[in-house]
Amino acid sequence: xxxxxxxxxxxxxxxxxxxxxxxxxxxxxxxxxxxxxxxxxxxxxxxxxxxxxxxxxxxxxxxxxxxxxxxxxxxxxxxxxxxxxxxxxxxxxxxxxxxxxxxxxxxxxxxxxxxxxxxxxxxxxxxxxxxxxxxxxxxxxxxxxxxxxxxxxxxxxxxxxxxxxxxxxxxxxxxxxxxxxxxxxxxxxxxxxxxxxxxxxxxxxxxxxxxxxxxxxxxxxxxxxxxxxxxxxxxxxxxxxxxxxxxxxxxxxxxxxxxxxxxxxxxxxxxxxxxxxxxx
Amino acid sequence: xxxxxxxxxxxxxxxxxxxxxxxxxxxxxxxxxxxxxxxxxxxxxxxxxxxxxxxxxxxxxxxxxxxxxxxxxxxxxxxxxxxxxxxxxxxxxxxxxxxxxxxxxxxxxxxxxxxxxxxxxxxxxxxxxxxxxxxxxxxxxxxxxxxxxxxxxxxxxxxxxxxxxxxxxxxxxxxxxxxxxxxxxxxxxxxxxxxxxxxxxxxxxxxxxxxxxxxxxxxxxxxxxxxxxxxxxxxxxxxxxxxxxxxxxxxxxxxxxxxxxxxxxxxxxxxxxxxxxxxx
Numbered sequence: 001x002x003x004x005x006x007x008x009x010x011x012x013x014x015x016x017x018x019x020x021x022x023x024x025x026x027x028x029x030x031x032x033x034x035x036x037x038x039x040x041x042x043x044x045x046x047x048x049x050x051x052x053x054x055x056x057x058x059x060x061x062x063x064x065x066x067x068x069x070x071x072x073x074x075x076x077x078x079x080x081x082x083x084x085x086x087x088x089x090x091x092x093x094x095x096x097x098x099x100x101x102x103x104x105x106x107x108x109x110x111x112x113x114x115x116x117x118x119x120x121x122x123x124x125x126x127x128x129x130x131x132x133x134x135x136x137x138x139x140x141x142x143x144x145x146x147x148x149x150x151x152x153x154x155x156x157x158x159x160x161x162x163x164x165x166x167x168x169x170x171x172x173x174x175x176x177x178x179x180x181x182x183x184x185x186x187x188x189x190x191x192x193x194x195x196x197x198x199x200x201x202x203x204x205x206x207x208x209x210x211x212x213x214x215x216x217x218x219x220x221x222x223x224x225x226x227x228x229x230x231x232x233x234x235x236x237x238x239x240x241x242x243x244x245x246x247x248x249x250x251x252x253x254x255x256x257x258x259x260x261x262x263x264x265x266x267x268x269x270x271x272x273x274x275x276x277x278x279x280x
Numbered sequence: 281x282x283x284x285x286x287x288x289x290x291x292x293x294x295x296x297x298x299x300x301x302x303x304x305x306x307x308x309x310x311x312x313x314x315x316x317x318x319x320x321x322x323x324x325x326x327x328x329x330x331x332x333x334x335x336x337x338x339x340x341x342x343x344x345x346x347x348x349x350x351x352x353x354x355x356x357x358x359x360x361x362x363x364x365x366x367x368x369x370x371x372x373x374x375x376x377x378x379x380x381x382x383x384x385x386x387x388x389x390x391x392x393x394x395x396x397x398x399x400x401x402x403x404x405x406x407x408x409x410x411x412x413x414x415x416x417x418x419x420x421x422x423x424x425x426x427x428x429x430x431x432x433x434x435x436x437x438x439x440x441x442x443x444x445x446x447x448x449x450x451x452x453x454x455x456x457x458x459x460x461x462x463x464x465x466x467x468x469x470x471x472x473x474x475x476x477x478x479x480x481x482x483x484x485x486x487x488x489x490x491x492x493x494x495x496x497x498x499x500x501x502x503x504x505x506x507x508x509x510x511x512x513x514x515x516x517x518x519x520x521x522x523x524x525x526x527x528x529x530x531x532x533x534x535x536x537x538x539x540x541x542x543x544x545x546x547x548x549x550x551x552x553x554x555x556x557x558x559x560x
Contacts, residue, residue, distance in 0.1 A: 007533075007534055007536050007538040007539070008499070008501070008530075008532040008533045008534065008538065008539070008542075009538035009539075009541065009542055010541075010542050011542075014538050061341065061342050061537070062341050062342065064344030064347065064541065066538075066541070066542075067344065067541070067542075219288070221288070252288040253288045254287055254288065256287050257341070258287040258288065258289040258294050258346075259287070259288070259289075261289065261290075261344065261346070261347070262288075262289055262290045262291075262346075262347075
């Protein structure tokens with residue numbers, strides 16, 4: 001693991017690292033914000049999963065999250081959104097499949113299966129690496145945006161006890177039933193809908209072993225709301241099994257990082273409270 | 281003037297506009313943040329001048345300024361850093377001269393004189409346009425980063441009474457005496473050092489007609505500190521004429537937007553206080 005950038009930020013450090021991922025079989029880059037408190041003792045971490053076309057840097061540069069993370073003593077770990085450096089057939093042809101669009105699943109279909117294992121990467125390999133090399137404790141939570149909001153929900157629902165909190169901005173809530181999700185799940189997992197169900201929050205929540213509350217912010221003017229995001233499907237599923245969910249419709253907001261920046265503080269405080277952190 | 285983008289942000293609007301600039305003879309793009317208070321009455325504006333290679337968007341996306349601007353009721357106007365759309369000989373050859381590097385001067389040398397009039401653009405045409413078309417009052421202040429910090433200081437020092445506050449992040453303080461400044465001032469203004477003096481804060485302050493306090497944040501680990509920025513020259517000049525200046529050396533910080541994001545809140549509150557705004 002090699003540090004390739006470091007910037008002082010709100011009394012802590014914003015860093016980028018590269019490492020050879022055995023899960024993905026490629027060299028990966030990720031970003032981490034370490035708050036000032038990490039200089040004295042390991043701190044909990046929020047994992048942030050980004051959306052289509054993003055890298056590890058979008059959230060770092062645009063969300064303005066470091067200020068509150070520094071206050072709370074929360075690390076923020078931002079993985080990339082797909083394997084990089086492979087040139088599989090068609091990998092770079094569309095914005096919603098292949099590079100920049102790993103969808104946080106373990107692919108089973110060729111030619112993706114050898115590298116596109118982002119689910120294992122973000123739930124297993126990366127957290128282990130971070131805990132081993134950085135002052136980050138094993139207490140963690142997870143959030144994300146759009147494709148990454150879907151990823152955050154899936155990671156939390158499939159791993160009871162692992163995450164202390166989960167939230168999402170404009171997540172793809174029911175991927176089996178929308179074009180982005182059908183293209184991705186079909187391409188990475190094949191035609192078997194049972195395989196898709198392992199990565200669909202609105203289905204996973206029906207059999208969740210843990211009632212971890214779900215916080216979602218969704219912009220009312222999000223261009224993708226109706227066709228791709230389908231938060232109502234998730235809310236309905238949650239209600240059917242009494243799974244706690246709060247869907248906040250934010251009037252006038254869109255799908256951009258201006259929306260995320262506006263409400264990220266609420267999410268960070270929600271995560272921090274669940275992680276046992278308090279403002280300094 | 282045409283609105284080309286609008287995003288809801290912290291209860292207000294982050295917008296981009298295009299207009300045909302008569303000063304520059306090209307179509308220009310600028311960004312403006314309008315806080316929620318602007319829906320009821322015109323609000324004061326802080327002008328932000330960006331650094332080398334930037335556009336109107338860097339500050340908007342990376343500084344995280346909208347949160348505090350929304351609290352204070354302060355608009356933020358971000359011009360581009362040079363004329364665009366011309367293809368003058370050599371204009372795009374270097375990062376520190378020509379496109380992306382207008383240095384906020386009125387060029388007198390060919391081929392630049394016809395278009396590179398960023399000083400008039402940011403002090404006259406753009407403010408008049410903004411006041412005419414947007415809910416922005418005539419009370420304003422100015423700040424900026426690096427080349428734009430130089431620009432902010434020059435605009436304030438040359439226009440007593442115009443700006444209620446001035447501040448800068450890592451400004452080029454004494455351009456006549458550093459490589460970036462010598463290249464730019466020589467290229468745009470020719471060899472006459474008297475012409476350069478009209479755009480050098482460390483010289484202008486010696487004869488300033490107004491004692492507007494100057495606030496500067498400077499990172500101690502800024503790669504450009506010694507060779508290009510020279511804040512000590514400005515402090516020394518200010519002290520020689522009792523011009524109020526506060527230079528805050530920020531330990532460990534560099535030249536990046538992570539540095540700006542960390543301290544922008546202090547600057548916004550400084551500007552707001554001078555503009556008569558108070559937190560809501």
